[in-house]
Amino acid sequence: xxxxxxxxxxxxxxxxxxxxxxxxxxxxxxxxxxxxxxxxxxxxxxxxxxxxxxxxxxxxxxxxxxxxxxxxxxxxxxxxxxxxxxxxxxxxxxxxxxxxxxxxxxxxxxxxxxxxxxxxxxxxxxxxxxxxxxxxxxxxxxxxxxxxxxxxxxxxxxxxxxxxxxxxxxxxxxxxxxxxxxxxxxxxxxxxxxxxxxxxxxxxxxxxxxxxxxxxxxxxxxxxxxxxxxxxxxxxxxxxxxxxxxxxxxxxxxxxxxxxxxxxxxxxxxxxxxxxxxxxxxxxxxxxxxxxxxxxxxxxxxxxxxxxxxxxxxxxxx
Amino acid sequence: xxxxxxxxxxxxxxxxxxxxxxxxxxxxxxxxxxxxxxxxxxxxxxxxxxxxxxxxxxxxxxxxxxxxxxxxxxxxxxxxxxxxxxxxxxxxxxxxxxxxxxxxxxxxxxxxxxxxxxxxxxxxxxxxxxxxxxxxxxxxxxxxxxxxxxxxxxxxxxxxxxxxxxxxxxxxxxxxxxxxxxxxxxxxxxxxxxxxxxxxxxxxxxxxxxxxxxxxxxxxxxxxxxxxxxxxxxxxxxxxxxxxxxxxxxxxxxxxxxxxxxxxxxxxxxxxxxxxxxxxxxxxxxxxxxxxxxxxxxxxxxxxxxxxx
Numbered sequence: 354x355x356x357x358x359x360x361x362x363x364x365x366x367x368x369x370x371x372x373x374x375x376x377x378x379x380x381x382x383x384x385x386x387x388x389x390x391x392x393x394x395x396x397x398x399x400x401x402x403x404x405x406x407x408x409x410x411x412x413x414x415x416x417x418x419x420x421x422x423x424x425x426x427x428x429x430x431x432x433x434x435x436x437x438x439x440x441x442x443x444x445x446x447x448x449x450x451x452x453x454x455x456x457x458x459x460x461x462x463x464x465x466x467x468x469x470x471x472x473x474x475x476x477x478x479x480x481x482x483x484x485x486x487x488x489x490x491x492x493x494x495x496x497x498x499x500x501x502x503x504x505x506x507x508x509x510x511x512x513x514x515x516x517x518x519x520x521x522x523x524x525x526x527x528x529x530x531x532x533x534x535x536x537x538x539x540x541x542x543x544x545x546x547x548x549x550x551x552x553x554x555x556x557x558x559x560x561x562x563x564x565x566x567x568x569x570x571x572x573x574x575x576x577x578x579x580x581x582x583x584x585x586x587x588x589x590x591x592x593x594x595x596x597x598x599x600x601x602x603x604x605x606x607x608x609x610x611x612x613x614x615x616x617x618x619x620x621x622x623x624x625x626x627x628x629x630x631x632x633x634x635x636x637x638x639x640x641x642x643x644x645x646x647x648x649x650x651x652x653x654x655x656x657x658x659x660x661x662x663x664x665x666x667x668x669x670x671x
Numbered sequence: 672x673x674x675x676x677x678x679x680x681x682x683x684x685x686x687x688x689x690x691x692x693x694x695x696x697x698x699x700x701x702x703x704x705x706x707x708x709x710x711x712x713x714x715x716x717x718x719x720x721x722x723x724x725x726x727x728x729x730x731x732x733x734x735x736x737x738x739x740x741x742x743x744x745x746x747x748x749x750x751x752x753x754x755x756x757x758x759x760x761x762x763x764x765x766x767x768x769x770x771x772x773x774x775x776x777x778x779x780x781x782x783x784x785x786x787x788x789x790x791x792x793x794x795x796x797x798x799x800x801x802x803x804x805x806x807x808x809x810x811x812x813x814x815x816x817x818x819x820x821x822x823x824x825x826x827x828x829x830x831x832x833x834x835x836x837x838x839x840x841x842x843x844x845x846x847x848x849x850x851x852x853x854x855x856x857x858x859x860x861x862x863x864x865x866x867x868x869x870x871x872x873x874x875x876x877x878x879x880x881x882x883x884x885x886x887x888x889x890x891x892x893x894x895x896x897x898x899x900x901x902x903x904x905x906x907x908x909x910x911x912x913x914x915x916x917x918x919x920x921x922x923x924x925x926x927x928x929x930x931x932x933x934x935x936x937x938x939x940x941x942x943x944x945x946x947x948x949x950x951x952x953x954x955x956x957x958x959x960x961x962x963x964x965x966x967x968x969x970x971x972x973x974x975x976x977x978x979x980x
Contacts, residue, residue: 366802366870366883386883387805390795394853395811400833401852402818409829465711472698473708475715481966482719488958490912492928493951496935497725500732500944507728507745514746544722575704597856600822610918611932622824630827631919638828645825653821660820 412642417635425643440644443620446534450605450621453538454545455598462549463591467579469550470557480550487547495611498540502526533617537607556590557583585669592663599656603648622648726955733757733948740944753945760949766930767923771950774930778911781846781926786906788850789857790899796853797861798891802870815854834920845920857902864898865891904965908958927954 366383416422432438469476486494501507504523512518526536560583568578584591606621613619615628626645629637679685700708732740733756734749743750764771800812834840839848872894873886881889892899914928925933931950 365804366873382882383803384805386887387799387803390799390887391811391853393851394792394796397848397852398814398818398854401830401848405826405829405833406823408832409823409826412829412832468708468711471704471708474712479712479715479719481962482722483715484966485959485962486722488908488912488962489955490914490928490958492912492914492932493729493954494725496931496947496951497729501725501728501745505745510745543718569699575707596820600820604822604824610915626825626827627919630831635832638832641825641828643825645823645828648824649822652824656821 409642410646412639413646414643415639417639425640426647428640429644429647439620440622440625442618443622443625444603444648446619447603447605447621447623449534449538450541450607451602453541454601454605455595458542458545459549459594459598462546463553464579465546466550466553466557467575467583469554470560470583471575480554483550484547486544487551491608491611494544495540495608499527499612502536527612528617530618533613534619537609537612537619540612541607552594553587553590556587560586588666589668592666592668595663596660599659600652602655603652729948729951733945733952735945737943737945756945756949757953760946760953763943763946764930764934764950766925766933769925769930771927771930771953774925774927777917777924778926778928780843781913781917782907782910784843784846785850785910786903788847789906790902792851792853793855793857794861794892794895794899795887797858798865798887800858801862801866802891815858819855819859841921841923843921843924849916849920860898861895864895868894900965904961908961911958 413425414421414423416424429438429440433441469480503509504520504525509520509523512523513520524532526532564582564586565578568582573582604623606623607619609615609619609621609624610627615621615624622644626641629641633641728745731749732745734752734754735743736749736751736753739750761771764774766774769777800808800815831840834845834848837848839845868891872890873881876886876890912928913926914932917924917926917929918932922929927950931947931954934947934950
């Protein structure tokens, strides 16, 4: 499709008739069209988002019997204060997962995408090979890895033979509190580049190569080119991704269900919610709702301030 | 011919050597860049190899006998290559009464239902919101963005209560319900896409008597086909591998991913890992085939826009 240099206003729907009656008729048809296209999604949103959230807030102030009470909050704050709450560890782990995703994997894949954008040798093959693990369900990959890293599994026996170790020297990486979290994070880093490579790849592709060519002729180094030219040009997308990622600041998690089911010190807030609702049944719903409400009250101001700051960053138009 | 002719203003002709095919400044790499790229390429090669070792090991494990898998070293190749495991899996891999083909069927209908609705509904909202100005449009857009950027945590309990009340928990209707949401990340991408499509195409259709539905279905949606195809492919792959939805909301309808997850959890008792791994290999095949046939499209079509309306 040939793209013209026009503003969004010029791309908006507009009638093609000139007479008043025809114009009114077309407006009416347009209105019917808009209503028919939006009715189901809006009703769905009203129920699945608005109603569910309001009900969740109300549930936080109720007991499972339906009686109004502050007990859910009292239990939360008292166990949090005396350090016995399992949620302390869950929140810490959630923040670790958030940092892994946003402070390690995201910048790493950003730089990697830059190399691909600069057409390093084999870049298209690498892009495909690195994306492939993301295609395969976590169930398959996790089951392979879990078996392979057992003391008597592929990696365990390999270590025994290469380093002359015994099976007892090799820990159960996913069943040992000292290793389980780190092992899952390493696993997530190892196979977790695909989606960012895909999304950022499309973004990098829009950067005009003429600008980079001119910069190179002026002697601009790759590092300077990335920081001072490419990043500002893709800042709009990066800011959007960061704002969307920020929503996971307390709900970030790893493949806990597949590896540890929250045991061995790996519990996260979102897995705790999932686990409580799945296994705890209706009796735990109110506790979950209260915990979620408290977490929301902590997270929302952080997100709003961060979003406000991120939107202050000037976006380069080109 | 290696020379080109240049005619001067006075009419004289000169022949000069044809320059080598123009290599843009970007393609000329400095020595430092060459070393950097070579180092990165070596690191990535090792990383890619590490990504595929588990696949090879799993494939070889699937070819072993039941007792051989337990007794022999995991580094050994299969003694008798039991390719029949890939057939036996269809009858022996059973979870809660659902057979392997039954799980595949659950995966297939889930993909069709989920992907098609998930693809179509956000396309409708993205199109209308980007092309039409109407009362409440800005409010709807702002709310849609706010919902995406402000998380309300812990609503799963409330959601579960709603699903029970609606009577759709653990039924395929849950898939329909969850797929008809028109506002989310996909909406944002469609919104950006349609926003940049010129209205001239629609005007031509209107001149021919086409209404808004004709324009949407026959002019605009076909133009969004590259994006739709990419989403159909990535959506199908994601749905194929989805296990959380089934574990949480449809436990009685295990798809292949959930079935394998549940089957593995019982392996400590059953110890029939080769059959399990044969199932894992079958499970990976469709994703790989889809990707191999459509990798170019996936790799070039996806990007995300800004949040400002």
